[in-house]
Amino acid sequence: MNWSDFGERNKRLNPLWNLGAGMNLGEIQPYKEMVSLSILLQVYYLELESNERRSKEDIIALAWTALERFNIANLGTTESVERLVDGLLWSGNGGDFESYYYDDAARQMSVQKYKYFMVDEDATRSSWEESGRTIYRLSEYAMELIFMSHEIIEEFQISIKLLEIQMHIKHGRVTRALQDVNELISRVRKMTQQQQEYRNALRRNPKHIFSEFGVARHQRLEEIHLQFDEERKHFDNIHRSLARLANDEKDVIDFNEIRILSERVELSRRVHDELAEIVLNIFEVETNLRLNFPELFWGAAGFNFRTHVWEEWVKEEGLPSGDSLDLLLSGLFAPNQDFVYPLPWAWEEQEVGFIPDIVIDELEDELYAENAQYIPKGIPWGEVVELWKPVFSALVERGSFTFTEEAFTAEELTRWALTPDAIDLWVQFFHSEIVVQEQAPENSNGSDECQLLIRYVLADDPQLESLHGKLLRTSIAQESALRVRWSGLDMSPYTITIVER
Known part of the structure; x- marks a missing residue:
């Protein structure tokens, strides 16, 4: 074990171990640590807001607020609450609190002195002129207790954190402010x-x-x-x-x-x-x-196992145990098999006859005929590239392009309507942000049709090579009047834009 940092750990925890120690508070004695910590937290947030209601009388009021919050106000008395606040402001002898810690460098026990509250000199100066009251603020040791409790909380509001950083800077705690930033x-x-x-x-x-x-x-x-x-x-x-x-x-x-x-x-x-x-x-x-x-959110009529049970429930939330899967699937199968008619009974219902020889010959010819090879339909890239070239040219010149009736001639709109593959690419651009790649990625078999289109267009027109490395984002214009309606074509006004990164 490394003992070199044991003393520092000891010194950090001493104020926590001694919070509320040595006090005789009557019926609120079992809750003294919890109430003391709540007082420190309340004063901490008052400091963040630059609120100067931090005199001894104000801290006593904060103690009563905590007791009411914890539903134990009936256990407190005026004397016990004042004794609790006095025990946080000063030690029993009226000075600093003292605790022992092991000093590894000196190889001996040493005394650590600390306070939970310090006099806020700036606020007290103005307060003395008005009401003659002393204003307190948290000491470095009390602040450390607050930060230790913050580390336990996973989420912490950004606005509170910014106020905390500002307070550190105000008091000249640059290192602590840098850690918080x-x-x-x-x-x-x-x-x-x-x-x-x-x-x-x-x-x-x-x-x-x-x-x-x-x-x-x-x-x-x-x-x-x-x-x-x-x-x-x-x-x-x-x-x-x-x-x-x-x-x-x-x-x-x-x-x-x-x-x-x-x-x-x-x-x-x-x-x-x-x-x-x-x-x-x-x-x-x-x-x-x-x-x-809105049509994207219209649910299909009825209920099906795959969508409503498997995808929206099981895949999203999981099952509590492995046995749950058996229970879930058992409802899809009947516990008793239905009666199945024997095959001979079915054959008895058939009429017996003879197939002509001509029909048999035709069946044999079809059986031995060579199967025609299926050729999948491909995208007519030549036509698609010609339609998309003006789009990318406008991108280079103006930085954006919107698909409207005014952007094309009547002949070009007709060609768009007759080439659905070119229209489908707008939808693919809309669903993702596209980075124009310098070269084709390895092992790309043409599965990304947007990148394939960009590669063909840039190869056809070298003047468009300035698009390399650009980020393209596609949206839909808000004006419904811009919707493109042409013979055989009804399309939203897509806008493709170069986004500066």
């Missing part, structure tokens, strides 16, 4: 990955809109918009706090640390903007699907 970046990237997975699932099956996750998101649209606006304001406040810290504490704090923290905050802003863009894009896709493609 890095943690926030990791958390936002994880949330971004989850949103991308939901977006991909939505493209594969639009019915994911009606999943529990999709419905909850749609109901919180306005709340999410407000949350993103609030978090942008927090980022602006953090940058202002960094600039103020660099000016006021330039003789105390390393400027290089400030620069690194500022860069990480800016990176955090960018990944957060990326998350906001993806979330709002998903809302746009959901709204578009609901308004313009």
Whole structure:
């Protein structure tokens, strides 16, 4: 075992082990640790909001709030609650709290001194002028207890985390702020990955809109918009706090640390903007699907085992045990076999006759005739490429192209109507984002028809080679008046666009 860091672990846990220790609180004695931690948390959130209601009287009120929340207010008395608050503000001798820890470097026991509350000098200065009351804030040791409890929680609101970072910067805790910024970046990237997975699932099956996750998101649209606006304001406040810290504490704090923290905050802003863009894009896709493609959500009449049981239940949620599969499938088979008529009975019902020799000869000829080889129908790439070349030329010139009646001549629209394979490719472009590849991928047997079309078009017209490496995204224009209606053709106004990455 490595004993070198044992003392540091010991020092970190001492304030937790001694929280509420040495107090005689009467009937609330069994709950002293829980109530004490709740008081620290309440003061922590008041600090985040820059709320100065943190005097001794205010902390006593917070203790009563906690007792009422835990439904044990009837066990507390004025004397016991005041004794609890006094025990958090000061030790029994009126000074620092003391605990032992093992100092590995000195090979001996040492004394650690700490407090849960410190005097907030800035807030107290203004409070003394108004009411003569002392305002307290959490000490570094109490803050460490809060952070330890945060690590237990898997999800933590981004806006609260930003307020926490701002508070660290305000008090000059640059290293702690940098740790929190890095943690926030990791958390936002994880949330971004989850949103991308939901977006991909939505493209594969639009019915994911009606999943529990999709419905909850749609109901919180306005709340999410407000949350993103609030978090942008927090980022602006953090940058202002960094600039103020660099000016006021330039003789105390390393400027290089400030620069690194500022860069990480800016990176955090960018990944957060990326998350906001993806979330709002998903809302746009959901709204578009609901308004313009309601037929995607029409369920087939009746009930079938494959869709409603296997795909929507078993594959999504799984089965509680292996025996459940036997129970599930047993309902598909009758426990007793139905009576099957014997084959001789069936033959007795047949009439006996003779087949003419001519018919027998024809049957033998058909039997020995060589089977004609089946040739699957392919895509007429020559015609398709000619129709799509103007589309890609417009992409190179303008960056986007919308399929409308005005974009083609009457003859070209007729050719589009007579070439359904060319129309089908619009649908394939719409369901996925396409990156124009520099060269054909290995072992590609032409299964990706979009890439195949792009390769043929670029090979036919070398002037379009500037499309290499571009990301193409296809959407449907919102204006219903743009819908293309031609003889043999009724098509949505697809828009294909080059997306800058």
